[in-house]
Each structure stands twice: as structure tokens, then as C-alpha cells.
Amino acid sequence: MLTIAIFLPTLAALVIALTPRSRPDLPRAIALVFSLVVLALAAIMFVSLDRGFQGFQFTNHVTWVRTSLGGFSFQYYVGLDGISAALVLLTAFLNVVAVLVSWGIALRPKEYFIWLLVIESGVLGVFSSLDLLLFFLFWEVELVPMYLLISIWGSGRKEYSATKFVLYTVAGSSFMIVGILALGFTAHTFEIPEIMRNGVREAAIPLGFIFFALFSGFAVKLPMFPLHTWLPDAHTDAPTAVSVILAGALLKMGGYGIIRLCVGLLPQTAHDWGLAITLLGAIGVVYGALVTLRQTDLKRLIAYSSVSHMGFVLIGVGALGQLGLTGATVQMVTHGLVTGMLFVMVGLVYERTHTRQIPELGGLARQMPWIAAAFVVAGVASLGLPMLAGFVGEVVVFLGAFSKYAATTIVAVSGVVLAAGYILWMLQRVFFGPPKEQWAHLGDARHWSEWLAMGAMTASIVAVGIYPQWIIDAIDHGVVPIASRLG
Amino acid sequence: MNHYEVLAPELVLLGLAFALVTLELLFPQLRKDLVAYLTAASAIGVLVASAFFANRSDSFKDLIQLDNYTTFFRILFLGTAALLAIASAHLVRDKLSNAGEYYGLLLLGVIGATYMAAASELLTAYIALELLNFTLYVLVSFDRKDPRSGEAGLKYILLSAFASALLLFGISFIFGVTGTTSYAGIRHALEAGIGEYRGTLVVGLVLLLTGLGFKVAAVPFHMWTPDAYEGAPLPVTAYISIVAKAAGFALFLRLFSQAFMPVISDWRWMVALLAALTMVFGNLIALQQVNIKRLLAYSSISQVGYMLIAIAALSHDSATALLLHLGGYAITNLAAFIAIIAFYNATGGEEIRDFRGLAERHAGLAMTLTIALFSLAGMPLFAGFMTKFILFQAAAQHGLLWLSAFGVVTSMISLYYYLMVIRQMYVLKPRDGDGRLRVPLLTSAVLVVLALGIFFVGIWPTPLFRAAASATRLLF
Numbered sequence: 001m002l003t004i005a006i007f008l009p010t011l012a013a014l015v016i017a018l019t020p021r022s023r024p025d026l027p028r029a030i031a032l033v034f035s036l037v038v039l040a041l042a043a044i045m046f047v048s049l050d051r052g053f054q055g056f057q058f059t060n061h062v063t064w065v066r067t068s069l070g071g072f073s074f075q076y077y078v079g080l081d082g083i084s085a086a087l088v089l090l091t092a093f094l095n096v097v098a099v100l101v102s103w104g105i106a107l108r109p110k111e112y113f114i115w116l117l118v119i120e121s122g123v124l125g126v127f128s129s130l131d132l133l134l135f136f137l138f139w140e141v142e143l144v145p146m147y148l149l150i151s152i153w154g155s156g157r158k159e160y161s162a163t164k165f166v167l168y169t170v171a172g173s174s175f176m177i178v179g180i181l182a183l184g185f186t187a188h189t190f191e192i193p194e195i196m197r198n199g200v201r202e203a204a205i206p207l208g209f210i211f212f213a214l215f216s217g218f219a220v221k222l223p224m225f226p227l228h229t230w231l232p233d234a235h236t237d238a239p240t241a242v243s244v245i246l247a248g249a250l251l252k253m254g255g256y257g258i259i260r261l262c263v264g265l266l267p268q269t270a271h272d273w274g275l276a277i278t279l280l281g282a283i284g285v286v287y288g289a290l291v292t293l294r295q296t297d298l299k300r301l302i303a304y305s306s307v308s309h310m311g312f313v314l315i316g317v318g319a320l321g322q323l324g325l326t327g328a329t330v331q332m333v334t335h336g337l338v339t340g341m342l343f344v345m346v347g348l349v350y351e352r353t354h355t356r357q358i359p360e361l362g363g364l365a366r367q368m369p370w371i372a373a374a375f376v377v378a379g380v381a382s383l384g385l386p387m388l389a390g391f392v393g394e395v396v397v398f399l400g401a402f403s404k405y406a407a408t409t410i411v412a413v414s415g416v417v418l419a420a421g422y423i424l425w426m427l428q429r430v431f432f433g434p435p436k437e438q439w440a441h442l443g444d445a446r447h448w449s450e451w452l453a454m455g456a457m458t459a460s461i462v463a464v465g466i467y468p469q470w471i472i473d474a475i476d477h478g479v480v481p482i483a484s485r486l487g
Numbered sequence: 488m489n490h491y492e493v494l495a496p497e498l499v500l501l502g503l504a505f506a507l508v509t510l511e512l513l514f515p516q517l518r519k520d521l522v523a524y525l526t527a528a529s530a531i532g533v534l535v536a537s538a539f540f541a542n543r544s545d546s547f548k549d550l551i552q553l554d555n556y557t558t559f560f561r562i563l564f565l566g567t568a569a570l571l572a573i574a575s576a577h578l579v580r581d582k583l584s585n586a587g588e589y590y591g592l593l594l595l596g597v598i599g600a601t602y603m604a605a606a607s608e609l610l611t612a613y614i615a616l617e618l619l620n621f622t623l624y625v626l627v628s629f630d631r632k633d634p635r636s637g638e639a640g641l642k643y644i645l646l647s648a649f650a651s652a653l654l655l656f657g658i659s660f661i662f663g664v665t666g667t668t669s670y671a672g673i674r675h676a677l678e679a680g681i682g683e684y685r686g687t688l689v690v691g692l693v694l695l696l697t698g699l700g701f702k703v704a705a706v707p708f709h710m711w712t713p714d715a716y717e718g719a720p721l722p723v724t725a726y727i728s729i730v731a732k733a734a735g736f737a738l739f740l741r742l743f744s745q746a747f748m749p750v751i752s753d754w755r756w757m758v759a760l761l762a763a764l765t766m767v768f769g770n771l772i773a774l775q776q777v778n779i780k781r782l783l784a785y786s787s788i789s790q791v792g793y794m795l796i797a798i799a800a801l802s803h804d805s806a807t808a809l810l811l812h813l814g815g816y817a818i819t820n821l822a823a824f825i826a827i828i829a830f831y832n833a834t835g836g837e838e839i840r841d842f843r844g845l846a847e848r849h850a851g852l853a854m855t856l857t858i859a860l861f862s863l864a865g866m867p868l869f870a871g872f873m874t875k876f877i878l879f880q881a882a883a884q885h886g887l888l889w890l891s892a893f894g895v896v897t898s899m900i901s902l903y904y905y906l907m908v909i910r911q912m913y914v915l916k917p918r919d920g921d922g923r924l925r926v927p928l929l930t931s932a933v934l935v936v937l938a939l940g941i942f943f944v945g946i947w948p949t950p951l952f953r954a955a956a957s958a959t960r961l962l963f
Contacts, residue, residue: 118714144861177895
């Protein structure tokens with residue numbers, strides 16, 4: 001079932017490739033149907049994941065390429081635990097939303113949806129790979145489609161941003177593959193469960209080097225301060241749906257990699273570096289929040305707030321305890337939902353006003369009350385209002401980190417205060433205040449796809465916020481084995 | 488027994504090469520593209536026939552060795568030559584004269600290349616190398632109307648002759664130390680110990696490596712490559728970058744594994760150094776190229792760097808990986824070059840910026856070129872990733888992880904310049920007045936097959952890997 005879920009988007013991409021050029025409305029319908037099916041599969045797997053059984057489930061294990069020499073082989077080995085099940089569900093959900101918000105794409109729709117679906121396959125693959133090489137393989141899949149999506153369908157300095165994205169990612173993944181190779185040869189296997197069971201002992205290559213190589217690859221993707229500068233550019237210039245996927249799913253690959261590989265496979269080394277990770281996370285939170293305050297472009301503002309929010313993930317990881325890791329994962333899921341929704345909302349506003357400059361907007365709540373309402377929900381979720389999704393992740397992270405690094409955590413909490421500042425200020429400037437003459441003719445959400453995207457996102461944020469246990473339960477299932485090895 | 492039948496495929500090929508030249512002399516009115524298809528047909532005929540030599544092991548007076556290794560390369564060279572002959576058909580008919588000689592030389596070069604792989608004696612190897620080189624001298628300067636072609640030919644001859652001299656000098660040192668030129672004999676002598684002559688041997692190895700470095704275009708002996716690539720007619724560029732390169736490595740691999748294995752510690756560091764230099768400089772210089780042929784020249788130089796890793800980590804694993812990589816490299820480069828030839832035939836452009844908006848002018852051509860470039864860059868699912876990966880892991884297993892790391896990092900750099908070509912094709916709009924392009928049916932078919940081949944090797948390399956493993960088994 002997992003394999004089907006991973007490759008269904010690719011199949012959809014192939015089907016779309018075969019549609020005739022004369023039917024530009026077909027690609028989006030096919031994309032929607034297939035991503036709904038993937039979402040259904042992901043939901044079934046999430047629900048039926050056996051919480052009582054430790055270990056990976058829904059596994060498929062096939063030796064794919066056997067080179068017969070030196071016992072080395074490529075494995076197709078996928079499976080889910082709680083962490084990956086939650087992230088797979090998130091990815092599948094966001095992809096449906098991404099298709100919905102792309103409903104009006106008129107420029108080369110066929111290619112657009114093909115690339116969108118290819119990315120989904122790649123991301124799902126990353127979250128479910130249990131073999132390091134397969135992991136890397138899937139990791140690289142998103143690169144080129146992302147480049148094309150930003151540089152063809154983007155806006156502003158789109159080529160600059162797309163190239164910057166590629167250069168950063170490639171630099172990161174070149175470190176990562178070296179780390180993966182070194183890890184594999186040190187452990188004599190590339191299978192993640194196998195390495196988790198046996199551990200990695202000191203070998204020819206210092207483990208710290210392997211850890212560093214892997215960590216740099218993931219830190220770029222997360223993104224961690226000071227490697228974050230590609231993110232605001234890529235987000236700002238990407239089309240709405242791509243921003244949603246980028247913020248919601250792609251950044252999570254970085255956090256997932258840190259938890260699964262850096263912490264999961266090299267717990268001892270992670271211990272040595274815990275404080276450094278926490279500090280970098282805290283710097284990211286505060287720095288990101290401060291920079292966010294100064295932004296005048298809506299998308300850039302949300303992009304920088306992402307940097308700040310992903311800092312919490314690092315703080316949670318750096319605490320190196322069960323609570324911290326759970327918090328980090330929950331934070332990833334909630335950030336995916338909240339920031340995804342913020343980008344959806346910005347997209348809706350931009351479609352109407354054709355500007356994202358905050359000073360040019362104002363009083364929009366009058367023309368588009370529903371969009372304003374949804375935007376406010378997403379906004380306050382982002383600043384961590386209780387009963388909404390954003391709150392859950394941050395609180396668990398703080399609980400996990402406080403006992404270990406109290407001072408750092410207190411500094412990081414100030415990030416939440418700043419978040420309240422930039423979000424409320426932004427909402428006030430865009431939706432409230434005196435209405436402006438030039439926006440008088442604008443209307444509210446009309447098309448069913450817009451309603452559906454908005455509604456689904458709001459519902460999910462509220463659902464996670466009111467009863468987070470359903471997602472924490474699953475995540476704990478994945479975190480416990482990792483945390484138990486941290487000692 | 489003299490085992491003359493070992494020579495049969497090349498003798499037949501020789502006959503066919505002369506027949507093609509004579510054919511044009513006898514029937515000057517003959518359509519020139521017909522000669523191309525005849526060449527392709529004869530190459531494929533010999534290829535099929537030589538498949539019967541699979542799993543046979545034989546030798547001609549200990550000079551020419553027939554084994555799976557020879558057969559592997561023979562099939563590789565003949566297949567490449569056949570496809571390039573098809574790809575040359577329109578270009579040669581429209582832009583060059585003396586078609587018969589062109590195609591005859593194409594086949595003659597294959598003989599030299601095959602014997603480079605088959606030679607088990609230094610002088611035979613040298614003669615085979617020169618045979619291939621002489622055909623290349625002529626082919627590079629074949630475009631008499633283009634001054635760049637003549638210039639490239641001259642540069643190539645001068646530098647290559649210099650390299651040949653170094654090579655011969657190196658061979659004489661080796662002969663002086665070991666008293667023999669046969670690979671097996673050298674190995675025996677080295678195993679028995681050479682005592683005080685170790686210094687002389689190292690000098691000989693340095694000269695040998697320099698000469699071979701020139702022939703396969705390793706940095707810092709690569710200077711001739713960009714000019715020769717740029718000046719030569721496009722199919723000849725492809726021929727150099729595939730056949731000549733693979734033949735160079737075929738000779739390299741057999742020589743070093745069969746003769747110099749006992750003194751591996753004396754030359755491993757030199758090859759590793761060459762590999763590192765070649766990867767770094769090849770990729771960095773490629774970043775600034777504006778001409779697609781020069782870009783591919785530097786990209787092929789960086790590929791040489793990856794291949795040298797396999798020689799530095801010499802073992803059955805890495806030799807197999809090298810053959811696999813050469814196979815994938817041949818398919819990929821063929822796809823890239825044939826797409827570029829088709830583009831050149833239709834537009835006459837060979838600058839990278841000429842590829843603007845190709846996706847809208849001919850979607851299939853743009854797609855094939857993209858697939859080929861991704862494969863060269865080593866993107867997953869394409870041949871280049873799989874073969875390079877197996878190569879790097881073989882090297883890492885044999886204690887050269889640092890060199891593999893070099894390879895990984897530099898091949899990530901390479902993605903950038905390939906992406907810039909793809910950017911031209913997909914992101915930018917065509918210039919005003921650039922209409923849709925026409926590509927001949929046969930070329931399209933060849934391109935589709937090659938593109939599928941790239942995916943095939945990238946996703947399921949096992950068959951090619953088995954062939955490579957059985958080809959290299961007898962070397963160790």
C-alpha cells in the first residue's frame with residue numbers, strides 16, 4: 001500500500017503527459033483525483049498504524065540492484081513508523097490543497113501538474129525510505145521539478161531565486177551523500193533499521209565528520225540559520241502552490257532527516273552536539289522573528305517567519321529527549337499546516353490585488369470578509385494561540401527543552417512574543433484600518449476550489465489544535481525507539 | 488596453431504572500410520546518406536557476428552587477446568560507430584565532401600580502438616593507439632571549409648605526437664627494467680622483484696601515465712581537448728569523446744591490471760592525483776563555457792576524472808564499475824551528441840544560447856537532451872547516477888573514500904552548468920522568428936531508444952553490470 005501511495009503521483013504524472021494539448025482542463029482534474037486517492041491511502045495507513053507494535057510497518061523490501069561484489073546492493077526498502085506516517089499524511093494533504101489552489105493555472109498546465117506530482121512522489125519517498133541510498137535517491141527527485149516550477153511559473157526575480165535554491169540544495173546534498181556513503185561503509189549496511197539495531201562504532205572516519213556531513217545537508221533544507229537565505233527568495237518568487245509544498249512538505253525533509261539519520265543513527269554524536277544545535281535553533285528563532293518584523297512583502301514575511309518556526313524544531317531536537325523530539329515533529333506538522341495555509345491565503349489575496357506589498361494593502365476585510373477571517377485563523381495559529389495547531393508544537397518543544405537548556409529556551413520564547421507582534425501587525429495593516437479606494441471592486445472567495453482549500457486547511461488546524469493527541473500518539477510511536485537510544 | 492580466426496572480425500571490418508572507400512570511387516553519384524546507412528549496417532553486422540565470440544578465450548601469438556573484455560569493448564565501439572554513422576548521414580551529405588573516406592575512417596578507427604582493448608603487449612597496444620589516432624587526425628580536420636577544423640587537426644596532431652613520444656619513451660624504460668613488452672611477462676618480472684631498478688620503473692610509469700593522460704585527456708594534459716572538440720565536425724567530436732576515450736581506458740585498464748598490479752603502490756597516488764585534478768578543473772572550467780561543444784569537452788574531461796578513480800582503486804570491483812560507467816557514458820553521450828547534431832542540422836547553431844526555447848520548438852529533442860544532460864550530471868534514475876554511484880562506492884570500499892568524496896562534490900558542481908543549458912531550453916522563450924524544428928524520423932527513433940537506454944541503465948543496471956563483471960573477471 002505504501003509503495004502504491006508513493007508511486008501513484010508518478011503514475012498520475014504519466015497519465016497527464018498523455019492527455020491531449022487541446023484539453024487544458026484535464027490535467028488538474030486528474031491531479032486532483034490522484035492526490036485525493038493518495039490522501040485516502042495515507043489516512044488509512046495513519047489510522048491503521050499499529051501503535052502497540054514497535055518498528056516499521058507497511059514495509060516493502062526488494063533487492064533492486066545486486067552488484068554481487070562486496071555484498072553491496074541497492075535496496076528498495078520502505079516502511080512507516082509514527083513520525084513518517086504523520087509526515088506522509090501531511091504531504092498528501094498539502095498536495096491536495098496545492099492542486100486546489102493551482103486550479104486557475106493557465107500557463108502550460110500540463111507540465112505544471114506533472115512537476116507538482118513528481119515532487120509529491122519524491123517527498124513521500126523520502127519520508128518512507130528505510131535504506132540510506134533510496135533515501136538519497138528520493139531526496140534528489142524534487143530538485144529539478146522545483147527549479148522549473150519556480151523559474152517558469154514564478155514571479156519577480158524567479159530565475160535568480162530558482163538558481164539560488166538549486167545551488168544551496170545541491171551544496172547541501174553533496175555533503176549529505178558523502179555522509180551517507182561514509183556511514184554506510186562504516187556500518188557495513190545501508191539499511192536504517194539495521195544500523196539502528198547495531199549502532200555504529202568508531203571506524204576509519206570520525207563519526208563527528210559523518211554527523212556533520214549529514215547535518216549540513218539537512219540544515220540547508222530545514223533551513224537553519226545561517227543557511228537560510230535561499231528560503232525567502234524561493235518562497236517569494238514561487239507560485240502559491242509551490243510555496244505551500246515548499247514550506248509544508250519540503251522543509252520537513254530537513255527536520256525529518258535530522259531526527260531519523262543524525263539523531264536516530266548517531267545518537268552518541270548527537271549528544272555531543274546537542275547544545276550547539278539548540279543554540280543555533282534559538283538564534284534562528286529570534287533572528288528570524290526580528291527580520292520578519294521588518295518585511296513589507298507578505299510572502300517574504302511568512303518565509304522569514306518559517307525560519308523562525310523551524311528554529312523551534314532544532315531546539316526540540318537539541319534537547320535530545322523524548323519530549324523534545326516529539327515536540328520537534330509536532331512542530332513540523334503544525335508548521336506545515338499553518339504556514340501552508342498562510343501561503344494559500346496570501347495567494348488568494350494576491351490573485352485579487354496583484355500586489356503583496358503590505359503598505360499598498362489595507363482594509364481588505366470589508367471586501368473579502370471570509371478570506372480575512374481565514375487569514376486571521378491562520379495568523380493566530382502561527383503566533384501560537386491555544387486551541388489552534390501552532391500552539392501544540394511550540395509548547396511541547398518548550399516542555400522538552402526547558403529542563404535541559406533553561407536559559408536558551410527562555411530566550412527562544414521571546415520569539416513567540418515577536419511572532420505575536422509581526423502577525424498581528426501584518427493582519428492589522430492588510431485587513432483592517434481604513435479601506436482604500438482602489439480595492440473597492442474586489443470580491444470574496446468565489447470558486448469552489450478556493451472554498452475547499454480554505455475550509456480544509458482551517459479544519460485541520462482546528463482539529464490538531466483542539467485534540468492534538470491523535471497526532472502526538474502516532475508520533476510518539478516513532479520517537480520512542482529513537483529516544484530510548486539516547487539514554 | 489596460429490589462431491587467425493581471432494583476427495577475423497577486424498579483418499572483415501578492414502575489408503568493409505576499404506569497400507566503402509572504393510564504392511564512392513566507383514559510383515561517385517551514389518547518394519551520400521546511403522553510404523552512411525551501409526556503414527551502419529556493416530558495423531551492426533560485425534557486431535552481431537562478434538557476439539558469437541562471447542565467453543571464448545583465445546589469443547593470437549600473445550599479442551592480441553580475445554576474451555570477454557575484448558568482446559565487451561568491440562560491441563561498445565561497433566554500436567557507437569553504427570549510431571554515429573546514422574547520425575552523420577545528413578551532416579556529411581550537406582556539409583562535407585568525400586563521404587566514402589569519412590565512413591571508411593570511422594570503421595578503421597574502430598579497429599584501432601578494439602585492438603587497444605585487446606592488446607596484451609606494449610608495442611601492439613601502441614600501434615593500435617596510433618591507428619586510432621591517425622584516423623582521428625584526418626577526421627578532426629575533415630571539414631575543409633571551416634578553418635577551425637584544420638586548426639583543431641593541427642593542434643591535435645602536434646600534441647598527440649608529443650604524447651606518443653612520451654609513451655614510447657615510457658615503454659622503453661619499462662622494457663629496460665623488465666626485459667619484455669608482454670603484459671604477462673612484465674608482471675612476472677615485477678613479481679620476481681626488480682631491486683635497484685625501482686627508480687627507473689617509476690620514471691617509466693610517470694612517462695607512461697603522462698602519455699596515456701594526454702590520450703584520455705586528463706588534467707593537466709587536457710589542453711588539446713576543447714579545441715579539437717570545437718573544431719571537429721560534430722559526429723567526430725562525439726566519436727572522440729566516446730570511442731577514443733573508452734579505448735584509452737580499455738588499454739589503461741588492461742595494462743595496469745595485467746602488468747603493473749604488483750607495483751600498485753608506486754603508481755596509485757599518481758593516478759589518484761590525476762583523478763582529483765581532472766575532476767576539479769574539468770568541472771570548474773566547464774562552468775564558463777558558452778559553446779555547447781566546448782561545454783561537452785570539459786564535461787567529458789571531468790568524466791575522465793571519475794573514470795580515473797576506478798583505475799586508482801584498481802580491483803575487480805572498480806574495473807567492473809569502470810566498464811559499467813563507460814557503457815552508461817557511451818549511451819548518454821550518444822544521446823546528447825545525436826540530439827545536438829539534429830539541432831545543428833536544423834538550425835546551424837552550436838552556441839548554448841542558440842538552444843533558447845527549444846522546448847517549444849521541438850519538445851522531443853529538448854526532452855532527450857535534458858535526459859542526457861541529467862544523466863551526465865548524475866541525477867538519480869538516470870544512467871549517470873547509477874554507474875557513477877557504483878564506481879564511487881567501489882572506490883570507497885578500496886580505501887579511496889576521499890577521492891569518492893571529491894567525485895561527489897564535483898559532480899554536484901557539474902549539475903549547475905548542465906542546468907544552464909536546460910534553462911535555455913525550458914525557461915526562456917524562443918527568439919522571434921524561431922519556428923518549430925524538423926528532425927528526421929530515423930534520428931528521432933534512435934534518440935528515443937537511447938533515452939530509454941539511459942533510464943534502463945539508471946533503473947536496472949544489472950544486465951550491463953553482469954556483462955561488465957564477466958568482462959573484467961579474467962583481468963585479475
